[in-house]
Amino acid sequence: MSHLLIVDDDPNTLASLARAFRLAGHEATVADHAGRALELVRTQSFDLIFSDVVMPDKDGITLLEEMRALGMTAPVVMISGQATVDMAVRATKLGALDFLEKPLSTEKLLLTVENALRLKRLEQENRELRARVGRHEIVWKSEAMRRVMAQVERVAAGESRVCILGETGTGKELIARAIHEGSPRRDGPFITLNCAAVPGELIESELFGHEKGAFTGAASRHLGKFEQAHSGTLFLDEIGDMHGVMQAKLLRVLEEGEIERLGGSGGIRVDVRVVVATHRNLEEQVRNGGFRQDLYHRIFVFPVVLPPLKERKGDLPVLVEHFSRAISQVNGWKPKAFTPAALEAMERYSWPGNVRELRNAVERLLLLAETEVDPETVRAALPQTGASRPSGTLALRVEAFERETIRAELECSHHNMTEAARALGLERSHLYKKCAQLGIDVKGMRRAED
Numbered sequence: 001m002s003h004l005l006i007v008d009d010d011p012n013t014l015a016s017l018a019r020a021f022r023l024a025g026h027e028a029t030v031a032d033h034a035g036r037a038l039e040l041v042r043t044q045s046f047d048l049i050f051s052d053v054v055m056p057d058k059d060g061i062t063l064l065e066e067m068r069a070l071g072m073t074a075p076v077v078m079i080s081g082q083a084t085v086d087m088a089v090r091a092t093k094l095g096a097l098d099f100l101e102k103p104l105s106t107e108k109l110l111l112t113v114e115n116a117l118r119l120k121r122l123e124q125e126n127r128e129l130r131a132r133v134g135r136h137e138i139v140w141k142s143e144a145m146r147r148v149m150a151q152v153e154r155v156a157a158g159e160s161r162v163c164i165l166g167e168t169g170t171g172k173e174l175i176a177r178a179i180h181e182g183s184p185r186r187d188g189p190f191i192t193l194n195c196a197a198v199p200g201e202l203i204e205s206e207l208f209g210h211e212k213g214a215f216t217g218a219a220s221r222h223l224g225k226f227e228q229a230h231s232g233t234l235f236l237d238e239i240g241d242m243h244g245v246m247q248a249k250l251l252r253v254l255e256e257g258e259i260e261r262l263g264g265s266g267g268i269r270v271d272v273r274v275v276v277a278t279h280r281n282l283e284e285q286v287r288n289g290g291f292r293q294d295l296y297h298r299i300f301v302f303p304v305v306l307p308p309l310k311e312r313k314g315d316l317p318v319l320v321e322h323f324s325r326a327i328s329q330v331n332g333w334k335p336k337a338f339t340p341a342a343l344e345a346m347e348r349y350s351w352p353g354n355v356r357e358l359r360n361a362v363e364r365l366l367l368l369a370e371t372e373v374d375p376e377t378v379r380a381a382l383p384q385t386g387a388s389r390p391s392g393t394l395a396l397r398v399e400a401f402e403r404e405t406i407r408a409e410l411e412c413s414h415h416n417m418t419e420a421a422r423a424l425g426l427e428r429s430h431l432y433k434k435c436a437q438l439g440i441d442v443k444g445m446r447r448a449e450d
Helices: 011-023 034-043 060-069 085-093 106-136 143-156 172-181 203-208 244-256 282-288 293-299 313-331 340-347 354-368 375-381 394-412 417-424 428-438 445-449
Strands: 003-007 027-031 048-052 076-080 098-101 162-165 190-194 233-237 273-278 302-305
Touching: 003 011, 003 034, 011 027, 011 106, 027 034, 034 048, 034 060, 048 060, 048 106, 060 076, 060 085, 076 085, 085 098, 098 106, 143 172, 143 302, 162 172, 172 190, 172 233, 172 273, 203 244, 244 293, 282 293, 313 340, 313 354, 340 354, 340 375, 354 375, 354 394, 394 417, 394 428, 417 428
Parallel strands: 003 027, 003 048, 048 076, 076 098, 162 273, 162 302, 190 233, 233 273
Antiparallel strands: none
16 A cells, blocks of 8 residues: 545545545545645655645745655646646756646556556665665675675585684685675575674573563563574674574574574474684694584584785775765765875785775775875875885884784774774773783774774
8 A cells, every 4th residue: 555645625526536446445644735635744654745836825836846855755736727738848957757637547546656656666666776775785806705795605606504714804704704605594684693793591482482471571571583584594703602502503593494583482493504714723722622512513514714905916906996876975975096106005905804894995096086096085085005025124024014003903893992902802901901012092993882
């Protein structure tokens, strides 16, 4: 059912149109003057608006102008018994979908509604598709990524469990999504959970769900990620940060294909393909007792190793072009070119934050550049790119590397000290001390986390 607004100063027209639309299964709201119509569009959402042109006090063309000025995007059909070519042209220039002459036939009206709603749906689907492609597109050109994508294509078709390995910011979730979309489960849900971002006491509820009253604050039943992902794919990011008790419970679910909600009294079968990822060395964690060996063998069936950006420099120009186009489109900016010299300067940078850092840097460069991005703009944004090799004593080089790495991670985590410390494998207090030693200003970051 669609919600339609009818604007006309003739009560007979309002009554007959509203009756025709309601009989066809639509909800119809009426307004007998333009002022009332403006009040309604400010407080309600309409799928389609019919407006008379000639009305006292304010005509339909002026009403259309004011509705557009308010940011209202619903399609508008103008109706009039005194239509002229000039009226129709002006209404079309203002974005009117159609211009109908009175007397109106019910058949013509309903066909207009059907066509308008179909067009609206297509436009919405197109916007969603563009947004989806923009967010999830994997951009590559290098031989290293060609090998990765060949592995993704090969493993996606089956049900094998996949473990995606790679540094922070290399795009592990994008690869997991590509595996899902290339699999027979592509029409099912793709559900994600970052194991490092969920407190230990909440992760069981997040994964398996809970019943009402299972614990203080459990006001209603909650479906966990496994149930949400039924018949689809569950992506567990940063699996290496999951604590030992939950590792054991996850292992049981992987072995039995059955979960139990917190506070529940019985098992629930789930059909889920699990894909995991981590930036940690799981083999080393197994040796050190930080990760269960039996769980490791369950999830480490087919590893996909993502190279850091510094090992796929051939992808940098196409990534820069992709990010530049996407960022400019989202912000309504005029596109700016990157000169060859600017790209060379960017290639000399080590990119410790990988593709995520590159995306942030491209946005910063677009903001800094006047007309085009040149080497001077790059040096202003990435001052360490000026030298092709480090200089100074070993201690100074180590200190410079630590400073560069911490700054990059802080930028990637939007200066969230807790997330940055977790990604770097440090206690938060240790990270604060490191920042103080290296002269990194973290003033205000505690307030940002509060």
